[in-house]
Amino acid sequence: MNKVIIDCDPGIDDSLAIMLALNSPEIDVIGITIVAGNSPVELGFKNAKRILKFLGRLDVPVYAGASAPRKREYVNALDTHGSDGLGESFLPEVEGQKIPEKSAVKFMEESLLQSDVSVIALGPLSNLAELIDKAPSAFLSIKRLVSMGGNFRSHGNCSPVAEYNYWEDPDSAKLVFDTLYENHKKIEMVGLDVTREIVLTPEILAEMKRANPITGDFIEKITSFYFKFHWEWEHIRGCVINDPLAVAQFLNPDILSGFEAFTEVETGGISLGQTVVDSMSFYRKESNALIYTKVDKAVFWEMFLTRVLNIEPEYCKAKFSNLILR
Numbered sequence: 001m002n003k004v005i006i007d008c009d010p011g012i013d014d015s016l017a018i019m020l021a022l023n024s025p026e027i028d029v030i031g032i033t034i035v036a037g038n039s040p041v042e043l044g045f046k047n048a049k050r051i052l053k054f055l056g057r058l059d060v061p062v063y064a065g066a067s068a069p070r071k072r073e074y075v076n077a078l079d080t081h082g083s084d085g086l087g088e089s090f091l092p093e094v095e096g097q098k099i100p101e102k103s104a105v106k107f108m109e110e111s112l113l114q115s116d117v118s119v120i121a122l123g124p125l126s127n128l129a130e131l132i133d134k135a136p137s138a139f140l141s142i143k144r145l146v147s148m149g150g151n152f153r154s155h156g157n158c159s160p161v162a163e164y165n166y167w168e169d170p171d172s173a174k175l176v177f178d179t180l181y182e183n184h185k186k187i188e189m190v191g192l193d194v195t196r197e198i199v200l201t202p203e204i205l206a207e208m209k210r211a212n213p214i215t216g217d218f219i220e221k222i223t224s225f226y227f228k229f230h231w232e233w234e235h236i237r238g239c240v241i242n243d244p245l246a247v248a249q250f251l252n253p254d255i256l257s258g259f260e261a262f263t264e265v266e267t268g269g270i271s272l273g274q275t276v277v278d279s280m281s282f283y284r285k286e287s288n289a290l291i292y293t294k295v296d297k298a299v300f301w302e303m304f305l306t307r308v309l310n311i312e313p314e315y316c317k318a319k320f321s322n323l324i325l326r
């Protein structure tokens with residue numbers, strides 16, 4: 001069983017990623033750590049609890065981490081995720097769930113030094129940067145580090161060249177990538193080049209509601225705001241669900257493919273937050289990142305739908321295959 005910490009900023013797509021992870025028997029989510037990103041950290045904590053309550057998994061511990069980026073002013077993404085961070089579903093707060101004394105970084109340090117633990121990072125890398133500051137050996141003992149963030153050839157979503165997670169806290173992202181380089185390790189970067197291929201369309205959602213009305217209705221509740229946002233800003237019918245793809249890649253390394261390259265994060269100027277991927281090896285530096293550029297959408301959707309909706313693969317193929325490869 002793979003032990004995993006999910007570091008996230010719920011967040012609508014973070015929530016879908018947590019739903020996939022907790023419906024996957026191959027991984028043991030030993031804890032969820034919250035970072036300021038889509039939502040302020042306190043709200044992200046409450047939203048994680050709302051999702052865990054829906055899943056009947058309040059046993060999974062949640063810890064609060066960084067409330068701001070390393071250097072920049074904090075910029076949330078509530079314009080995309082709604083004022084409550086969950087698509088203005090306004091789900092009731094889960095009673096009696098106080099933020100623990102122990103911080104996210106302390107939890108990460110203790111867990112990583114005890115045993116083989118991987119990290120799936122779905123938000124800005126502020127907690128991981130703090131871990132490098134406070135417990136570098138713990139950071140370097142991460143078994144696998146999969147991060148939804150960055151972009152190679154695909155345009156940014158916060159600027160022409162920058163993706164939100166690394167744009168919101170470029171200094172933390174830079175420290176993570178540079179530390180991996182200095183220690184001959186790699187991050188698996190699930191960037192916009194592949195996540196933009198994963199669009200939850202109205203037709204897929206309608207079929208999800210038929211397949212599993214309770215879960216389908218819940219997902220509709222937290223994504224309808226996201227649908228409107230995507231139509232207004234990018235004329236996309238549906239919504240790009242970035243974060244579940246990072247979890248899916250952790251579960252099945254064949255879903256994504258790409259290449260290794262030395263990668264740095266820009267921390268200033270007009271391209272702040274850009275992942276500069278040295279795909280042609282101009283710098284002749286050892287790679288510190290696995291950059292994903294291709295996705296097997298059918299394999300992702302079958303994994304996501306069968307697990308989140310608790311439906312059989314045959315049913316999934318019969319009802320969804322013509323909706324997915326459009």
Ligand code: RIB
Pocket residue numbers: 009011012013014037038077122123124148157163164165242243
């Ligand atoms: O750019 C998309 C990423 O930023 C996703 O992880 C989304 O949840 C936000 O954190």
Ligand code: CA
Pocket residue numbers: 008009010011013014037038122123243
């Ligand atoms: Ca996220």
